[in-house]
Amino acid sequence: xxxxxxxxxxxxxxxxxxxxxxxxxxxxxxxxxxxxxxxxxxxxxxxxxxxxxxxxxxxxxxxxxxxxxxxxxxxxxxxxxxxxxxxxxxxxxxxxxxxxxxxxxxxxxxxxxxxxxxxxxxxxxxxxxxxxxxxxxxxxxxxxxxxxxxxxxxxxxxxxxxxxxx
Amino acid sequence: xxxxxxxxxxxxxxxxxxxxxxxxxxxxxxxxxxxxxxxxxxxxxxxxxxxxxxxxxxxxxxxxxxxxxxxxxxxxxxxxxxxxxxxxxxxxxxxxxxxxxxxxxxxxxxxxxxxx
Numbered sequence: 596x597x598x599x600x601x602x603x604x605x606x607x608x609x610x611x612x613x614x615x616x617x618x619x620x621x622x623x624x625x626x627x628x629x630x631x632x633x634x635x636x637x638x639x640x641x642x643x644x645x646x647x648x649x650x651x652x653x654x655x656x657x658x659x660x661x662x663x664x665x666x667x668x669x670x671x672x673x674x675x676x677x678x679x680x681x682x683x684x685x686x687x688x689x690x691x692x693x694x695x696x697x698x699x700x701x702x703x704x705x706x707x708x709x710x711x712x713x714x715x716x717x718x719x720x721x722x723x724x725x726x727x728x729x730x731x732x733x734x735x736x737x738x739x740x741x742x743x744x745x746x747x748x749x750x751x752x753x754x755x756x757x758x759x760x761x
Numbered sequence: 762x763x764x765x766x767x768x769x770x771x772x773x774x775x776x777x778x779x780x781x782x783x784x785x786x787x788x789x790x791x792x793x794x795x796x797x798x799x800x801x802x803x804x805x806x807x808x809x810x811x812x813x814x815x816x817x818x819x820x821x822x823x824x825x826x827x828x829x830x831x832x833x834x835x836x837x838x839x840x841x842x843x844x845x846x847x848x849x850x851x852x853x854x855x856x857x858x859x860x861x862x863x864x865x866x867x868x869x870x871x872x873x874x875x876x877x
Binding site for chain 1: 804
């Protein structure tokens with residue numbers, strides 16, 4: 596038997612969300628994880644199995660803590676402008692990086708992010724009463740704005756056009 | 762250096778050349794069901810190694826063999842820390858394997874793909 600865990604797994608996974616969400620998977624070394632999570636290296640391996648194991652735990656936490664509440668809020672959006680604003684103001688760093696970096700190389704990541712984005716699309720389609728493809732286009736637009744960084748003026752212009760569509 | 766391959770439902774680790782002598786082991790076969798994951802981890806070399814029994818350790822040069830630390834048994838075979846891969850195991854003699862491989866990225870992908 597090894598030493599008992601001397602760290603709060605919950606806190607460590609949340610810290611991993613922030614680290615992977617700001618630096619991407621390949622940009623985070625085990626040294627970084629050990630330094631930022633306050634976890635001994637061997638405890639990290641014992642608890643999560645691997646860096647990928649910790650990443651999967653962090654991704655699932657991000658989807659539960661950050662994306663799920665967004666989906667719930669989107670379900671009450673009154674118009675396209677609100678939906679766009681809700682998405683572009685959410686903390687979706689890890690989701691975006693997972694889509695771009697890990698999903699193409701990791702089927703499990705791909706399944707998680709696809710399910711999450713589908714849920715966003717469905718919430719928008721239901722809230723605005725629009726067809727699924729249009730809701731998906733709205734999500735894609737919002738995520739694109741998030742990636743571009745500054746979105747206020749573009750977002751406002753788009754919102755006016757989008758609300759004409761729905 | 763170690764060669765890591767998947768053979769059916771097993772992970773097979775073959776220790777090559779002189780490393781066999783240093784590590785006092787020529788191969789390990791672990792059922793994939795007992796492999797939890799693999800990670801490229803150059804920083805692992807700085808961790809405490811524990812008590813060597815049996816094996817070879819020349820700090821800064823080679824760490825090979827079985828090491829006991831905090832009640833865990835860890836197998837090491839590393840000369841070049843930059844090429845270190847850590848393979849975490851469950852319910853096995855060794856808690857983890859710390860191996861030097863030719864291509865850490867490819868080895869991690871090989872193991873992780875076999876697990877998912």
